[in-house]
Amino acid sequence: MSILPFNSDDLDAILFDLDGTLIDTDNHDVAKWAQRAARVYRDPARAQRQARRLVMGIESPVNAAFTVFDWLGLDAPLMRLMIALQGIGSIDDLPVIPGVESMLRQLAQHYKLGIVSTRTVKEQHQFTHRLGLEDQIAAYAGRDSTWRIKPHPQPVLTAAQQLGVEPERCLMVGDTTVDIRAGTRAGAWTCGVLCGYGMRDELEAAGVDFLLPETANLADVLLNGRDPGCIS
Ligand SMILES: [Mg+2]
Known part of the structure; x- marks a missing residue:
């Protein structure tokens, strides 16, 4: 069906x-953060898990904030903040x-x-x-x-x-x-x-x-x- x-x-x-x-x-961000987490966590799998948790954690509150800011008509300034936080790179580099x-x-x-x-x-x-x-x-x-x-x-x-x-x-x-x-x-x-x-x-x-x-x-x-x- x-x-x-x-x-x-x-x-x-x-x-x-x-x-x-x-x-x-998503995975591009995880890989980027995993590299950073690897400096703290010696186990690469643990670094990967922590990085995923971090990326997912950033995205969901950002979405929640978008909804609130959308009510207030402030979504464009928030977008700039999100880009600053996430460092969205060149689209040509992303798979x-x-x-x-x-x-x-x-x-x-x-x-x-x-x-x-x-x-x-x-x-x-x-x-x-x-x-x-x-x-x-x-x-x-x-x-x-x-x-x-x-x-x-x-x-x-x-x-x-x-x-x-x-x-x-x-x-x-x-x-x-x-x-x-x-x-x-x-x-x-x-x-x-x-x-x-x-x-x-x-x-x-x-x-x-x-x-x-x-x-x-x-x-x-x-x-x-x-x-x-x-x-x-
Ligand atoms: Mg999307």
């Missing part, structure tokens, strides 16, 4: 978050999540595609250029192109408008609660992926429509109606 809460024909467009969804910022490139090519034959990220539009273009997907990805919403950032719905609405698609016929795909809240508030369907920063219970609490173990599972689920397993 399909895990989708809609018919795949009811969808015209798919919008993707970048970090933790299409690019592996693409396995299977993502072929998934995007498959989905582009059936759906309009866009990127909705707190990275700049320039960085989003760098990502599509690196994969040679300039012709497949037609919408870009970044922190420099909208007044508000996720979890505000504006970036999702902006990308849907660029594609000429009603938000109700869009699927927002992301790894954290800000993606799910932005998508839901825009009236879009939402898909949470468990290959990034977000945890299953917090994504469910945010009201996600369905979850996938990996972003690359999405083509199989949408085009072949296949259940990727691990998710009940």
